[in-house]
Amino acid sequence: MELKQIATFCSPLKEKFGAPRQAGLAGSLRGRIVFEPAFRDANLLRGLEGFDMLWLIWGFSANRKAPAGQDEGGPVRATARPPRLGGNAAMGILATRSPYRPNPIGLSALKIIEIIPSGPQGPEIIVSGADLIDGTPIYDIKPYIPYADAFPTVRAGFVDDAPWQPLEVGFAPGVRCPAGLDREALIEVLSQDPRPQYQCGQDGRRYGLTFGDFNVRFSVSGKALTIESIGPEK
Numbered sequence: 360m361e362l363k364q365i366a367t368f369c370s371p372l373k374e375k376f377g378a379p380r381q382a383g384l385a386g387s388l389r390g391r392i393v394f395e396p397a398f399r400d401a402n403l404l405r406g407l408e409g410f411d412m413l414w415l416i417w418g419f420s421a422n423r424k425a426p427a428g429q430d431e432g433g434p435v436r437a438t439a440r441p442p443r444l445g446g447n448a449a450m451g452i453l454a455t456r457s458p459y460r461p462n463p464i465g466l467s468a469l470k471i472i473e474i475i476p477s478g479p480q481g482p483e484i485i486v487s488g489a490d491l492i493d494g495t496p497i498y499d500i501k502p503y504i505p506y507a508d509a510f511p512t513v514r515a516g517f518v519d520d521a522p523w524q525p526l527e528v529g530f531a532p533g534v535r536c537p538a539g540l541d542r543e544a545l546i547e548v549l550s551q552d553p554r555p556q557y558q559c560g561q562d563g564r565r566y567g568l569t570f571g572d573f574n575v576r577f578s579v580s581g582k583a584l585t586i587e588s589i590g591p592e593k
Contacts, residue, residue: 362418362498363498364395364418364496364497364498365394365395365398365497365498365499365500366392366393366394366395366398366496366497366500367392367393367395367494367495367496367497368390368391368392368393368415368417368489368491368492368493368494368495368496368497369390369391369392369393369493369494370388370390370391370489370491370492370493370495371388371390371493371541371544371570371571372388372491372492372493372548372569372570373492373493373569373570374421374492374569375421375492376553376566376568377548377549377553377568377569377570378490378491378492378548378553379488379489379490379548379551380442380456380490380551381456381490382467382468382469382488382489382490383468383469383488384488384490384547384551385488385544385547385548385551386470386487386488386547387487387541387543387544387547388487388488388489388541388544388547388548389472389485389486389487389541389544390485390486390487390489390491391483391484391485391486392415392483392484392485392486392497392500393478393480393481393483394480394481394482394483396481399480399481399482400481400482401476401477401481401482403482404474404476404482404484407471407474407484407500407502408474410471410502410503410504411470411471411503412468412469412470412471412502412503413468413469413471413484413486413500413501413502413503414466414467414468414469414500414501414502414503414508415465415466415467415469415486415489415491415497415499415500416464416465416466416497416498416499416500416501417464417465417466417467417491417495417496417497417498418463418464418465418495418496418498419458419459419460419463419464419465420463420494420495420496421492421495422458422459422463435452435461436452436459437451437452438450438451438452439452439455439457439459440556441455441456441457441517442556443517443518443521443523444517444521445556445559446555446556446559447556448517450517454516454517464498465490465491465495467489467490467491468503468508469486469487469488469489470486470487470488471484471485471486472485472486472487473485484500524582525550525551525552526549526550526551526552526579526582526583526584527550527582527583527584528546528549528550528584528586529583529584529585529586530585530586531585531586531587531588534586534587534588534589535589536589537573537589539571539572539573540570540571540572540573540589541571545570545575548568548570549568549575549577549584549586550584552579552584553566553568554566554579559579562578562579562580562581563578563580564578564579565577565578565587566578566579569592571592572591572592573589573590573591573592574589574590574591574592575588575589576588576589576590
């Protein structure tokens with residue numbers, strides 16, 4: 360089976376740290392789907408303007424190299440520790456949304472904001488709520504169809520028993536959002552607590568997040584996240 364990259368995702372999130380763990384958690388976060396030269400044909404998108412959402416099939420291109428013994432031909436990673444469970448319980452990899460899968464393929468349902476038939480780089484799609492980082496390869500796009508794709512009353516395993524509580528995001532005295540930074544999207548991203556789960560009890564530790572052209576420094580105490588500084592990306 361050969362997968363062809365048809366597009367690249369452009370996002371203000373430049374690294375895995377800070378990326379939402381699921382699509383839709385940061386609904387204000389916008390991104391662009393820019394097609395590869397061989398797929399810059401507006402006819403490929405004909406009819407998509409009638410849909411509110413789409414599915415993206417993409418690759419976990421930022422995964423770290425697999426541990427020794429788990430490279431190609433080695434044993435498959437069987438379990439993961441979901442953030443929803445605080446990173447304390449192991450679940451089967453196929454019962455989680457872990458990026459470390461037998462095949463590094465992601466699936467996200469995103470809201471369509473705008474379809475641009477002929478941009479500077481050919482057709483583009485503006486979407487919101489993505490959990491993809493900048494530069495992510497996209498392999499396919501499909502329309503989201505509610506009667507076939509939405510099942511809101513079904514069980515969701517351990518997720519049902521472990522509701523997620525977002526952090527309260529605030530700014531340290533004197534800190535302001537500079538022009539060109541999407542304040543609402545930044546707050547939504549940070550409210551999802553980008554810290555590794557094993558560090559969530561380490562209050563006061565400082566972190567840095569690259570968001571667009573800016574470096575955002577923050578700390579967390581309990582359920583409160585404080586943005587301490589926002590400066591140009593170095």
